Amino acid sequence: MDGKALFPPAATGRRNFMRQACSTALLGAGGLALASCGSTGGGPAAHVAASFGHGVASGDPLTDRVILWTRVTPRPAPQGQAADVAVRWYVATDPAMQSLVAAGTAITSAAIDFTVKVDATGLLPGRVYYYQFAADTVKSPVGRTRTLPRADARQVRLAVFSCANYPAGYFNVYADAAQRDDIDVALHIGDYIYEYESDGYACDRAEELGRVSEPRALLLHLDDYRRRYAQYRTDPDLQALHASVPFITVWDDHEFADDAWRDGSADHVSSRQGPFSLRKAAAMTAYHEWLPIRAPDPSTPEKIYRSFDFGSVLSLHMLDTRLIGRDQQLVLASYYDEQHRFDAEKYHRDLRSPHRTMMGSEQMAWLESQVAASRARWQMLGQQVLMARMEYPTAVAMGECNCTDFAALKRRAACDPASVGERERRWLAAPTLPCYLDSWDGYQNDRELVFAMMQRHRKNMVVLAGDSHNAWASDLHDAQGRQVGVEFATASVSSPGMEGAYPDRDPDDVAAMMVDLIAPLYYAQTSKRGYMVVTATHEQVRCDWRFVDTVFDRRYTAATERSLRTLAGPGNRKLEECTG
Template identity: 75%
Template sequence: MTKTAPDSGRREFLRQVASTAVLGAGLAGCSSPAVNSAERKAVQFQHGVASGDPLQDRVILWTRVTPAPETANVEHMVYWQVATDAAMQLVVAQGSHTTSAAQDYTVKIDAAGLLPGHVYYYQFASDGVRSVVGRTKTLPRADVHQVRLAVFSCSNYPAGYFNVYADAARQNDIDVALHIGDYIYEYESTGYASSNAAALGRVSEPRELLLQLEDYRRRYAQYRSDPDLQALHAVLPFITVWDDHEFADDTWRDGAAAHEARKHGPFALRKQAAMTAYHEWLPIRVPDPASPQKIYRSFDFGTVLSLHMLDTRLVGRDQQLLMSSYYDSRRQFDVEKFRHDVASPRRQMLGSEQMVWLEQQVQKSEARWQVLGQQVLMARMEYPLAIAMGQCSCTDYAALKLRSGREPAALGKREQGWLAAAVTLPCYMDSWDGYQNDREQVFGMMQRHRKNMVVLAGDTHNAWASDLHDAQGRQIGVEFATASVTSPGMEGLYRDRDPDDVAAMMVDLIAPLYYAQTSKRGYMIITASHEQVRCDWRFVDTVMQREFTAATERSLRTLPGPGNRRIEECARS
């Protein structure tokens, strides 16, 4: 495995971005006076720069000023410029913006008047101090031939270094970074995946569980202090959606599994605090400022793909079902009632308004591919009944299948019954498996409008690829799911087993599953053209130290048209 080296021009730009030197002069053409380097700076740009939500003629630009203590309670004027060169000499747009403690000193500019498919550079200045230069790109014209997306999920600061971001920042020819949820985690400093945090120098701040607006702001500030995340933001525009950990574990519309109202206060207040901090710290354009909870939106990359960013978490989701509630007093599981409830039309994942919006977007799109950027697995991840009921483990069931082929007479009656049972059940109710009617509605709209669908997912910390079939078994599309940036995967559940054997076991047990990687941290690179959509899974060898190597370990693709729309092999690039 080898590190990917950027071209010399991009390498130099990354070197400049990584530099933490504060430049003395203000932006050219701005009336911000120079500051003597010996003087105390009124502000600093400690959290870098970012861009996001590109359109053909505009892009969101983001930064944050960190004021000196004596200027913490005053407003700060921030100047911005957009140029066609990294030296910031050929300026095409500029302006100023006032920020203060009311928005946590963050700055968001919707820079308009740009050209389609162009690379631009941008910079901020305040009180004579300049930020690093950022690089961004607008959406292309209709005649674009190829689109490349880098897809990330589940970046837990105390769980390890952001080497995945560092590797992605070195890549060439990526158009946009997609972060499809769990950009931060809300746990206290001794919470999930924190056992190595002190040794790594990555103990969560604040130390307490995030509940108030200031708590979420401090956590975003800590994440955005990371140099690898800053580097990636500085070279690529981001398109993001939230998942549960930007709020609380297993969030739904009116609550969360990890939120206790008597202990933590009203969930509505916590949700508002988390949402406010998200909009302050992420370079996202709100489609409707009057309804900041509605972040579903679409991006058209010419006639190659339409990207529909969905909110499967907050705006419409009903509370998750609990399998434990389907056991009677004799500890018998009511399979029929369970299957009826998970498929009930009353259970919603997206909500009716978002579902109508999605169909409108899909119907009017002229792109070859309809790509859903969203949080949780859409594929059917159903296990044999004996596993779902906890009667045997995945390992024991897989071994039992092998024994049945070699020595069937040696199987006991109970074991024979496990293998003979034709029923499979979903076990993870937080995914689309727990909202099956909404999943069928999405499949139905793709069928009605004869669209080629690719679903992107995260959430589980593991990499997956699955064929998507509707309830009648018809092939609808494919799903590519990314591994996590740092959060641990299934390796912790199978410490004594070869990870490749565990992945092979998952593929064997789950019918639609084509590929699994259950022990490594990484991301996906999606390359779309009119001819195919290709997914390259890229993994780093460690997140426990700064030095790492990275490699593309698997590549799969799908082809358009009703006779295709399924996963197939392709050669490595």
């Protein structure tokens, strides 16, 4: 967007109009500080010249409002003066910012990392708006946003992203999406940042690409997380996408720590790094500061599950399957005894235990109330991890046979049954085994509760997932084998996928092998970076998987590789090929 758009003169008649038209909440970190439109939020702010080097963003649109975000980088104030910065904001119906419909002033300071969040209200449904910030004589770029539609909406189009690792490559995926003009909302379903140290995960080419993580150490404290967000938000492609479309986000583990759960994570060592509760609180504070999210309950910043209604087409329920209710993950290796015998009975009993939760009872009850009240054709769950059953053959899970050899065995058994030995027949006859225990496979009772909920209320369900760095599409079946919906899972923005595990194999063969090994899996793409474009109408939900050919060069090409859909109604709710 053009950052040189001019503001209109402050006419006396227009001031009165704005006071009446704009009822605004100015949000501090986590949405804790509230003020009405035009309020200074306290004492006078220092007039400190600032810049807007982290761009602008909008998010959490409703039919009459949207969150507007920016961050100012102030010049150092003279010693003894107040550190507060007054930031003016404007909303208009045109990109030249001439036809204003709302305006106000927000106060920011070092206490909230000089971020600004405004809940701009009094807007009209289904409209495109433009917004801009100013501090002193410095103006921000102009951003573009959109409110949610009225009940008579006919189509909704979402772009879905996950797993953006700054040192792993350029954000060409964001760049491609930013060039589109047909996206209503961008969904980011987790791993917006990564918390690793600069010589940690997927950083082999970071120096070459000029993308070494800052700060260099593992993120532990509030300033660490703030600095990492600040680095990400200097990326021009991420800035361009934020400026072009409103975001709806939820966190996953890497906004906190690897494989995080309610009270810890797989790599957090309290004896060296301090209590996990302090690290979680620091990460949560930075998330609310840097993302254009509206906290449903400002007094409870860990509560971010919330719903968005796109008219009669779609109800989008954004879930937190990562922190607020998740019990610690099970570990497959712990089910071996001293004689290396695997206790399959106890393993399955623990996986299905009603005492293990991923969402927590409060969030589950909230989801049921939202689903029951929704009159939309589609119930869509925007959440972090794979809900589909991703179970491997027992022989593969136990390390007796690798994926490649087992897939070859299945083909040989189909063509030449006489060639299969007794041990191989046992492998083929054995049940499959859940192994990806950070996903819904590790919390099977909660999964069944969601499935039963959708069946009880006779809803059409589509699940969106990320986290795995690979693209997947699966049919969703309950424990009795009944079809209950579908899942579309996006590839990563830049984090590497399964290609590293099979460096000498054709990636298409690897993806085909996964589809062959995992029964509910319909489609896989395990080697490319990309995103999903999900289009919902009253008749269908279509998913187009779009991929870039590289994240190691600013020059790239992008293409839609696969398109699948699901139709509404109890006889449908399953994956099928698109017909046009």
